[in-house]
Amino acid sequence: MLDPLPDLQRIFGFPEFRGVQRDVVDRVLAGERTLAVMPTGAGKSLCYQLPATMLEGTCVVVSPLIALMHDQLRAATAVGIRAATLTSVDTNREETIARFRAGELDLLYVAPERASNESFRNLLGQAKLSLFAIDEAHCVSEWGHDFRPDYRLLRPLLDSFPDVPRLALTATADAHTRADILEQLGLPKDGLIISGFDRPNIRYAISPRDNVNRQIADIVAKIPGPGIVYAQTRAATEKLAEALGRTGRPTRAYHAGLDPHIRAKNQADFVASEDMVICATVA
Structure with missing residues (x-):
C-alpha cells in the first residue's frame, strides 16, 4: 500500500x-x-x-x-x-x-x-x-x-x-x-x-438577554480578530451588521437572500480580513 x-x-x-x-x-x-x-x-x-x-x-x-x-x-x-x-x-x-x-x-x-x-x-x-x-x-x-x-x-x-x-x-x-x-x-x-467530539479550545458562555445589540457590541469590542455572529433571520443579520459597523469594526452580512456576487464578495472580504465581523444566518 x-x-x-x-x-x-x-x-x-x-x-x-x-x-x-x-x-x-x-x-x-x-x-x-x-x-x-x-x-x-x-x-x-x-x-x-x-x-x-x-x-x-x-x-x-x-x-x-x-x-x-x-x-x-x-x-x-x-x-x-x-x-x-x-x-x-x-x-x-x-x-x-x-x-x-x-x-x-x-x-x-x-x-x-x-x-x-x-x-x-x-x-x-x-x-x-x-x-x-x-x-x-x-x-x-x-x-x-x-x-x-x-x-x-x-x-x-x-x-x-x-x-x-x-x-x-x-x-x-x-x-x-x-x-x-x-x-x-x-x-x-x-x-x-x-476520535471524539470534545473541543477544549472552545469556551461556552450563556448570558441573560438585556439589549442584545449592545451586549454583542461589548463582546466584539473586547475580543480582537475576525468573528462570526449568528442570527435567526436574514433581516436580523443586516440590522446587526449595521449596528456593529457603527462601532468602527468592519462588518458584513451573510445570508442566502443576498445577490450571489455580493455574498461571495462578503465571504472573500471576511476570509481576507484580520478583524472583520460577519453576521450570518444559522443556515
Missing part, C-alpha cells in the same frame, strides 16, 4: 498525521469504505484531499454549503491541489466539466442536490473516479440535527460506482446517527472510526 507520509509532508508541510487521520487515510488508500467522526478542527478535509492527490482519477466531494465548498477550494488550491466546484453561483461550469473529463481535477466539490441528479451521474461516468467523500455526513440521517433529504438520494449514485471507495465525514453524530449514516451510505460497521 502507498505510504502517505511523504506526500503529507510535501503537499501540506505537516511533519506527522494528527489523531486518527492516518487510520482514515490508510483505509481510503486501501479502497475501503469508511465513516470518520472527528471534531471540527481535527483535519477531516485532509483525509480525502491527500488521497485525492495520490490516487488516479477525481475525488467527488459532496458538501451541503456553498460557502464551505469555496473555503475548501481556496485551501486546496493554495497547496497546489487541482480542485473545482460545481455550484449554482459558479460561472465557469463548462471549464470545470472539461477539466473533469480531461482528468485534470483531483477534487470536484458538488452539492447533494446536484450529486443526486441523473445528468450528473452520467457526467461522472465519463472520467475515472478515485473516491466519493461525503462531508457533513450527519445530514443524511433523520436522527441528525441538520437533516437534508437530498443526502438520502446519494446511495443510488454511490452504488452506480461500486468499486469507488466511500468516505463519510462528520463532527457530530451520536450512536443513532452513526448507525443511520452507515446504513444509508452503504458503509460497513467495521469502517467506523471515532
Whole structure:
C-alpha cells in the first residue's frame, strides 16, 4: 500500500498525521469504505484531499454549503491541489466539466442536490473516479440535527460506482446517527472510526438577554480578530451588521437572500480580513 507520509509532508508541510487521520487515510488508500467522526478542527478535509492527490482519477466531494465548498477550494488550491466546484453561483461550469473529463481535477466539490441528479451521474461516468467523500455526513440521517433529504438520494449514485471507495465525514453524530449514516451510505460497521467530539479550545458562555445589540457590541469590542455572529433571520443579520459597523469594526452580512456576487464578495472580504465581523444566518 502507498505510504502517505511523504506526500503529507510535501503537499501540506505537516511533519506527522494528527489523531486518527492516518487510520482514515490508510483505509481510503486501501479502497475501503469508511465513516470518520472527528471534531471540527481535527483535519477531516485532509483525509480525502491527500488521497485525492495520490490516487488516479477525481475525488467527488459532496458538501451541503456553498460557502464551505469555496473555503475548501481556496485551501486546496493554495497547496497546489487541482480542485473545482460545481455550484449554482459558479460561472465557469463548462471549464470545470472539461477539466473533469480531461482528468485534470483531483477534487470536484458538488452539492447533494446536484450529486443526486441523473445528468450528473452520467457526467461522472465519463472520467475515472478515485473516491466519493461525503462531508457533513450527519445530514443524511433523520436522527441528525441538520437533516437534508437530498443526502438520502446519494446511495443510488454511490452504488452506480461500486468499486469507488466511500468516505463519510462528520463532527457530530451520536450512536443513532452513526448507525443511520452507515446504513444509508452503504458503509460497513467495521469502517467506523471515532476520535471524539470534545473541543477544549472552545469556551461556552450563556448570558441573560438585556439589549442584545449592545451586549454583542461589548463582546466584539473586547475580543480582537475576525468573528462570526449568528442570527435567526436574514433581516436580523443586516440590522446587526449595521449596528456593529457603527462601532468602527468592519462588518458584513451573510445570508442566502443576498445577490450571489455580493455574498461571495462578503465571504472573500471576511476570509481576507484580520478583524472583520460577519453576521450570518444559522443556515
